[in-house]
Amino acid sequence: MWYHAAMAHTPPGETRERVLAFVTERLLAGSPPTVREVQDALGFRSVGTAREHLDTLVAEGRLAKDDDGRHRGLRLPGPPRARSVLVPLLGRVQAGALTEAIEDADGHLAIETKLPADDLFALRVRGDSMAPEILADDLLVVRRQPRAEHGDVVVALVDGEATVKRLRLVRGQPELHATNPRFAPIVPDTLELLGKVIELRRSFGNSYGKRRTAR
Template sequence: MPPTPSSELTARQREVLGFVRDHQRYHGHPPTTREIQAHFGFASQTAAVDHLRALARKGALHHHAGKARGHLPALAAALRTSLLEIPLYGTIPAGLPTAAEQEPDRYVSVDAASLGVSARARLFALRVRGDSMTGAHILDGDTVFLTPRDPRPGAIVAALIDGESTLKRFLVQRGRPFLRAENPRYPDLLPATELIIQGVMVGLLRQQPAA
């Protein structure tokens, strides 16, 4: 069941579908039949209606009869439940996960399916600094996604130490939790007082530097 059965569509229908998608993307809502008509220079609005009908019949669009702008791209419909806007906190996310007061630097948009999390997952993102986790293939500059929950041993977590958050592997030895960097040049961190786990890593996004 492909999301867009474009192979079954005619060339003209693909054009119309493309316009509907682009309009949806750019304007935030689908076009009206008359906007489609104007874009393609149809003398009749019915030409647009015919195309929409064909596209809906072939499953490329979802149609809400009688409603204004009722033709939605099937792709957008599939996405609509799953797009996450993940707040990216900067370099000083003190007391982050509970205190929602902290203003995020900006938001990262990723769909839930691609991250393998629920559409209702509450994630936050941190920018990685330093090379302490290169052994786990997490690099300086990477954006890591985390969810606030209790970690299992072996999970990579963001933890609050001395008012600053660091990304480390969470381990337990003889009942005592500690943090380990994935880089032999860094020592293990034994919690002096208490260990505040902000979140468990669920994924990462990297910008590949230009060669």
């Protein structure tokens, strides 16, 4: 069959990059595209064209594929990405009510971990008792566990409210220490441990393009 000559060619490699970009975006969004979706997205009139680009990308190692003819079998190359789980961001954590607190979470954040999502929650830091290492508004990812080691940063219940402190064992007795020296150590009768902090995330707000700038 005859078709217009003008569309027979684009700069070499350029189309392939756009195929890769499209597929990668879809994979990151969690829905592997089909060959025909690639065809439509790129405007090909033939499935075969899309397939050739995909095959080439796989051959080049820039994409990966489930072996057999599985539908939507495209994958990202390289070592499989750590499974990411949605962790609830808790607004308030109070006495015992951790389960209930999770119900009305302020939102969720995606954490790459092999731990089950049920064991994790996140909270936003209030106050500066752990400054300067941990600042107000930092996000903390916490693993629920009833015990912790000397030196761990933990979330504990003190007077029915969750607090972030460093756990120290002084003569076998657990103490909760703030980093900020303005806060005195807490020596609880019974330590109510909600979990251990496993990750910190701090955002440095976007201020690009405003006011005073340098070169």
